[in-house]
Amino acid sequence: MDFSWNQEQKRLFSEVESFARAELSRDLVEADREGSFNRGGWEAMGRFGLPGLPVPREYGGLGCDPLTTVGCLERLGYACADNGLLFSLHAHLWTVVVPLLTLGTREQKEKWLPRLCRGRGIGGNAMTEPNAGSDAFALQTTAQRQGDGYLLNGHKSFVSNAPVADVLTVYATLDARLGPAGITVFLVETGTAGVSVRPINKMGLRTSPTGEVSFADCWVPADARLGDEGAGAFVFTRSMTWERGCILASAVGAMQRVLEMSVKYARQRRQYGQAIGKYQQIASRLVAMKERLEVARLLLYRTAWLLSEKRPAYLEAALTKKYISEAWVATCEDAIQVHGGLGYRVETGLDRELRDALGSRIYSGTNEIQCNLIASLLGL
Ligand SMILES: Cc1cc2nc3c(=O)[nH]c(=O)nc-3n(C[C@H](O)[C@H](O)[C@H](O)COP(=O)(O)OP(=O)(O)OC[C@H]3O[C@@H](n4cnc5c(N)ncnc54)[C@H](O)[C@@H]3O)c2cc1C
Missing domain, CATH: 2.40.110.10 (Butyryl-CoA Dehydrogenase, subunit A, domain 2)
Structure with a gap:
C-alpha cells in the first residue's frame, strides 16, 4: 500500500492551492450575509479547468483520475474558505458533469462537456x-x-x-x-x-x-x-456513488484549515499565565480534530481509489459521506469552543464554517438514510 502522491500530482495540488489563494479570496462575511455567488471566481476556476477535473482532455477537462480529482478538491477546500462556491462546484461536478461523462451519448458529451468544463456553463x-x-x-x-x-x-x-x-x-x-x-x-x-x-x-x-x-x-x-x-434509478445510483464518495473532498481541506487556525490560536492565546493549548481540555479538542481529519482523509482516498480502479464503492461512498459530514460539523464546533467569545463573533468566520458544514449532514441523502443503507448492506 503506497500512500504517496507522485511528482505530477504534487505539482498540480500546489498549483490548485496557489490559484485558490490568488483568485478566489474575497470578503466572505459580506458575501455570506448577502448570499452572493462569486461568478468571477467560477470563471477563473473554468480557465483553470476545475469544473472539468475528471473529464478527459478531448472534452475540455483536466483528465484527472478520481483520486487525483479529490486531491485537487481537498487542496481547494484548504486554500479557499468560500465553502459555498466550492459546494456549487461539487454539485456541478457530481450531479451533471460525471453523469454526462459516464452515461451521456457522444453527441450529449460534445454539446455540453466543453462549456461545462471551462466555466462557460453551470450544472x-x-x-x-x-x-x-x-x-x-x-x-x-x-x-x-x-x-x-x-x-x-x-x-x-x-x-x-x-x-x-x-x-x-x-x-x-x-x-x-x-x-x-x-x-x-x-x-x-x-x-x-x-x-x-x-x-x-x-x-x-x-x-x-x-x-x-x-x-x-x-x-x-x-x-x-x-x-x-x-x-x-440506475443513473441516480451510479451518480450517488461518485457524489457521496467525493462531495466532501473540499470539506477535508476545510477541516485542515480550521484545525491549523485553532492550533495557532491555542498557542497564542494566554489565560492564567500560559497558552490555552497547554490546558488538557483544549488540547484534547485539537487532538480530536486531528484524529477526525486523518480518518476522514483515509475514507475519502480509499473511496476515490476504488472509483479510480473502477471497483464497486457503494458502501464506502455512504460511509465516507456520513463520516466526513459528522466530522466536519464536530470540528467546527470544537474550533468555536477553542476560540471562546472570538469564535462566536461573525468576523472570525467560524459561525459560517459551522453553518456551511451542517448542510452536509442533509444533502446527498441525509445521514439517517446513509445509516439505513449501511445497515442494509450489513445484512440488517
Ligand atoms: C445544502 C443542500 C443542498 C441540496 N441540494 C440539492 C440539489 O441540488 N438537488 C436536489 O434534488 N436536492 C437537494 N437537496 C435536498 C436534499 O437532497 C434533501 O433535503 C434530502 O434528501 C432530505 O429530504 P427532505 O429535506 O425532504 O427531508 P425528509 O426526507 O422529509 O427527512 C426529514 C427527516 O426525517 C429523516 N428520515 C426520512 N426518512 C427516513 C428513514 N427512512 N429513516 C430514518 N430517517 C428518515 C431524515 O433523515 C430527516 O432527518 C439539498 C439539500 C441541502 C440541505
Whole structure:
C-alpha cells in the first residue's frame, strides 16, 4: 500500500492551492450575509479547468483520475474558505458533469462537456420535491411523450445552483405506477420555455445559489434524455456513488484549515499565565480534530481509489459521506469552543464554517438514510 502522491500530482495540488489563494479570496462575511455567488471566481476556476477535473482532455477537462480529482478538491477546500462556491462546484461536478461523462451519448458529451468544463456553463440537479425528499423515487414530476420529445410538468423544491445554472439533470416519471422503473432523467436547459426558477434562502452555504424549479408544459427533445427511458434509478445510483464518495473532498481541506487556525490560536492565546493549548481540555479538542481529519482523509482516498480502479464503492461512498459530514460539523464546533467569545463573533468566520458544514449532514441523502443503507448492506 503506497500512500504517496507522485511528482505530477504534487505539482498540480500546489498549483490548485496557489490559484485558490490568488483568485478566489474575497470578503466572505459580506458575501455570506448577502448570499452572493462569486461568478468571477467560477470563471477563473473554468480557465483553470476545475469544473472539468475528471473529464478527459478531448472534452475540455483536466483528465484527472478520481483520486487525483479529490486531491485537487481537498487542496481547494484548504486554500479557499468560500465553502459555498466550492459546494456549487461539487454539485456541478457530481450531479451533471460525471453523469454526462459516464452515461451521456457522444453527441450529449460534445454539446455540453466543453462549456461545462471551462466555466462557460453551470450544472445543477433537480430531484427533490415537496413530497419526495429522502423517499426520492416517490417523485411526482411527470414526463409525457409528445412528438419527438417529452413534456415535463412538476415542481422541484431544492435545486443547488438553479438560479445560476444553464442546464439541469431533471428526474421525472413516465408512469408513476411503475415506481422507480418509470423514472427517467433529462438534461434541461434552464432557458427552455416552461422552466421557472425561484431563488430560496438558506442558513449556510449562502454563497451557493439555490432555488425551486417549476416545469409547466416544458417540452424537451428526445435527445435531451440521459440514459434510457426508465433508467433514472440506475443513473441516480451510479451518480450517488461518485457524489457521496467525493462531495466532501473540499470539506477535508476545510477541516485542515480550521484545525491549523485553532492550533495557532491555542498557542497564542494566554489565560492564567500560559497558552490555552497547554490546558488538557483544549488540547484534547485539537487532538480530536486531528484524529477526525486523518480518518476522514483515509475514507475519502480509499473511496476515490476504488472509483479510480473502477471497483464497486457503494458502501464506502455512504460511509465516507456520513463520516466526513459528522466530522466536519464536530470540528467546527470544537474550533468555536477553542476560540471562546472570538469564535462566536461573525468576523472570525467560524459561525459560517459551522453553518456551511451542517448542510452536509442533509444533502446527498441525509445521514439517517446513509445509516439505513449501511445497515442494509450489513445484512440488517
Ligand atoms: C445544502 C443542500 C443542498 C441540496 N441540494 C440539492 C440539489 O441540488 N438537488 C436536489 O434534488 N436536492 C437537494 N437537496 C435536498 C436534499 O437532497 C434533501 O433535503 C434530502 O434528501 C432530505 O429530504 P427532505 O429535506 O425532504 O427531508 P425528509 O426526507 O422529509 O427527512 C426529514 C427527516 O426525517 C429523516 N428520515 C426520512 N426518512 C427516513 C428513514 N427512512 N429513516 C430514518 N430517517 C428518515 C431524515 O433523515 C430527516 O432527518 C439539498 C439539500 C441541502 C440541505
